[in-house]
Amino acid sequence: MTELPRIPLAGVIGHPIAHSRSPQLHGHWLARYGIKGHYVPMDVAPDDLPQALAMLPKLGFVGVNVTIPHKEAALKLAHVVTDRAALIGAANTLIFLKDGKIYADNTDGVGFMSNLHQLAPKWQAPDGPAALFGAGGAARAVIAALIEAGIPEIRIANRTRLRAEALQADFGARVVVYDWLRAGDMLQGAALVINATSLGMTGKSDLRLPLDQLEVGAVATDLVYTPLMTPFLIEAQSRGAHIVDGLGMLLHQGAPGFERWFGQRPQVDDATRSAVLGQ
Ligand code: NAP
Numbered sequence: 001m002t003e004l005p006r007i008p009l010a011g012v013i014g015h016p017i018a019h020s021r022s023p024q025l026h027g028h029w030l031a032r033y034g035i036k037g038h039y040v041p042m043d044v045a046p047d048d049l050p051q052a053l054a055m056l057p058k059l060g061f062v063g064v065n066v067t068i069p070h071k072e073a074a075l076k077l078a079h080v081v082t083d084r085a086a087l088i089g090a091a092n093t094l095i096f097l098k099d100g101k102i103y104a105d106n107t108d109g110v111g112f113m114s115n116l117h118q119l120a121p122k123w124q125a126p127d128g129p130a131a132l133f134g135a136g137g138a139a140r141a142v143i144a145a146l147i148e149a150g151i152p153e154i155r156i157a158n159r160t161r162l163r164a165e166a167l168q169a170d171f172g173a174r175v176v177v178y179d180w181l182r183a184g185d186m187l188q189g190a191a192l193v194i195n196a197t198s199l200g201m202t203g204k205s206d207l208r209l210p211l212d213q214l215e216v217g218a219v220a221t222d223l224v225y226t227p228l229m230t231p232f233l234i235e236a237q238s239r240g241a242h243i244v245d246g247l248g249m250l251l252h253q254g255a256p257g258f259e260r261w262f263g264q265r266p267q268v269d270d271a272t273r274s275a276v277l278g279q
Contacts, residue, residue, distance in 0.1 A: 009060045010261045011040040014067035021276050025254050028275035029266040057096040062261045064094050078104030088140045093257040109145030111253025119244040120219045125149035128191030132156045135163035139196040157183035184210035195222040200230035207232045216240035
């Protein structure tokens with residue numbers, strides 16, 4: 001009997017997982033390119049992660065995305081780790097290699113930069129300082145990408161100052177820490193302003209920081225994408241900033257994994273946005 005080719009499987013592992021938009025994203029690309037494959041959401045408890053990652057390749061999975069709370073643990077379980085994932089200290093994309101090894105990457109920074117290049121094409125990293133609210137995992141990915149792109153200075157303010165100082169220790173002199181209570185001062189002369197806190201997300205408080213020093217024409221971007229127009233973006237726009245919402249970062253960070261698993265570099269465009277927004 002001739003053996004049928006295996007249909008590649010991929011998915012996203014998190015806990016919980018119901019909120020993830022990745023299944024809509026990859027499902028859209030699979031349909032768009034007529035690829036025979038499947039992408040499934042998987043709720044895996046932290047204690048079960050090692051066993052799940054050991055079993056998935058045997059079940060026909062070629063890789064997975066990893067989301068909260070597994071990003072750090074997945075990096076530790078991987079056998080081959082990209083430089084950027086090691087620098088960020090977390091993985092969001094795993095590839096199951098034919099020799100049984102797990103290859104781990106972090107594409108959040110690439111997603112962040114590609115989104116800016118697509119929606120704020122005039123902005124270039126060397127243009128001037130960036131001001132960043134937040135010092136969590138996503139902020140780490142953003143800092144690594146901005147430094148690689150040649151940003152002259154990144155000003156950071158975080159509610160827990162120690163976390164911002166840890167980033168300064170890891171990323172060096174281009175990172176300057178501001179006090180959370182004086183975070184508005186970071187905006188003076190900043191060409192790019194980023195919200196990398198979870199404030200502004202549906203169900204969370206708003207990011208209530210004074211934006212009066214925001215420069216007209218600066219680019220303001222939010223990593224939060226539910227809602228798409230966060231209170232931060234609404235105010236930044238009213239003060240003359242060029243705004244970029246966070247959905248594009250999610251779409252672009254998914255592209256490298258899709259290409260590795262299914263062999264097709266996917267497009268991120270209006271059709272992709274609409275598919276993920278369920279429109
Ligand atoms: P995280 O590691 O949990 O960090 C959360 C950040 O938010 C920390 O800086 C934290 O400050 C701050 N924060 C939380 N509650 C706060 C409050 N009440 N007041 C002041 N600061 C507060 O999360 P993460 O992974 O970095 O993610 C951050 C956000 O980015 C989330 O909304 C996530 O959904 C979004 N994200 C989006 C994408 C995308 O593709 N668009 C990708 C990754 C992440 P402390 O250090 O003081 O706690």
